[in-house]
Amino acid sequence: MSIENIxxxxxxxxxxxxxxxxxxxxxAGTDVNAILNDGLIKAMDVVGERFSAGETFVPEMLMSxxxxxxxxxxxxxxxxxxxxxxxxxxxxxxVHGDLHDIGKNLVCIMLEGAxxxxxxxxxxxxxxxxxxxxxxxxxDIIGLSTLLTTTMCVVEETIDAIKDAGIRxxxxxxxxxxPLNQDFADRIGADAFATDAGDAGKVARELVLH
Numbered sequence: 610m611s612i613e614n615i616x617x618x619x620x621x622x623x624x625x626x627x628x629x630x631x632x633x634x635x636x637a638g639t640d641v642n643a644i645l646n647d648g649l650i651k652a653m654d655v656v657g658e659r660f661s662a663g664e665t666f667v668p669e670m671l672m673s674x675x676x677x678x679x680x681x682x683x684x685x686x687x688x689x690x691x692x693x694x695x696x697x698x699x700x701x702x703x704v705h706g707d708l709h710d711i712g713k714n715l716v717c718i719m720l721e722g723a724x725x726x727x728x729x730x731x732x733x734x735x736x737x738x739x740x741x742x743x744x745x746x747x748x749d750i751i752g753l754s755t756l757l758t759t760t761m762c763v764v765e766e767t768i769d770a771i772k773d774a775g776i777r778x779x780x781x782x783x784x785x786x787x788p789l790n791q792d793f794a795d796r797i798g799a800d801a802f803a804t805d806a807g808d809a810g811k812v813a814r815e816l817v818l819h
Contacts, residue, residue: 612639615648615680620655622672624679631680641687645724649680653722653810660807667715670806674718695726697817699783700742701752702730704763709756709786715806716754716785723810725750736763736770743771748780749817752809753799755786764789765797772798781816785809 611634618626634644656673659665699720703713710732720727728746730738743751751771753764764784771777784794785803794802801816803809 611637612644612648615644616652616655619649619652619673619676619680622669622676624672624676627676627680628683631683635683635687641684645681645684645688649677649684650722650724653677653719657719657722657807657810661805662807670715671718674722677722696724696814697749698726698728698746699750699752699813700728700730700739700746700748701754702734702739703732703754703756704760704767705733705735706760706763707755707757708732709754712756712786712806713752713754716752716803716809719806719810720752720813723814725810725813736767739767740770740774740776743776743780744774750781750783750813752783752785752813754784755788758788761788761793764799768798783809783813783816 611630615627615630615634618630631644635641653673656665656670660670701713701717701720703709717727717729728742728748730742739751742748753767755761755764768782771780771782781800783801783803784799789802791802801812803812
């Protein structure tokens with residue numbers, strides 16, 4: 610049940626315990642992928658669910674993410690090629706005309722916690738930049754964020770640009786932000802909608818693993 614101790618340490622925001630427990634499991638010869646998936650990543654799933662339910666808040670989420678990342682750093686030398694294999698690559702940004710980044714930054718943290726390689730393009734990102742970055746990084750998912758009702762149309766225009774570039778069949782599109790909802794996501798042809806940062810990691814993993 611030692612992996613359970615790692616799981617509880619991440620949820621409990623106990624970085625020192627994460628370090629000691631992960632090192633102990635490595636020395637005991639426990640499968641590093643089990644430590645990563647069942648101890649660290651699974652804990653961040655629970656943190657995300659609690660955040661979505663309003664049972665935990667941003668400071669705790671950030672501390673859990675820091676604890677989780679500390680554990681991952683300890684595992685890296687033991688993961689070797691296969692190890693560092695990520696769930697997938699997501700290119701993400703706030704669409705052109707919108708300068709909000711706090712929500713998007715939290716989503717990036719949760720996506721990293723879910724095992725993704727995250728390419729953060731920042732804010733006020735043009736549709737051309739999304740397309741170029743998706744091609745350059747061979748992205749599995751493109752994440753489009755907006756906090757403004759006035760730039761909801763830009764989300765749709767960006768999806769159109771992805772189609773026009775001929776890469777729509779190669780990527781999944783995940784959208785999110787305060788003014789958006791599932792109906793809007795369906796209407797503009799997105800593959801999924803994340804209600805908040807806590808939901809994003811789970812939704813993104815479902816997109817690439819199913």
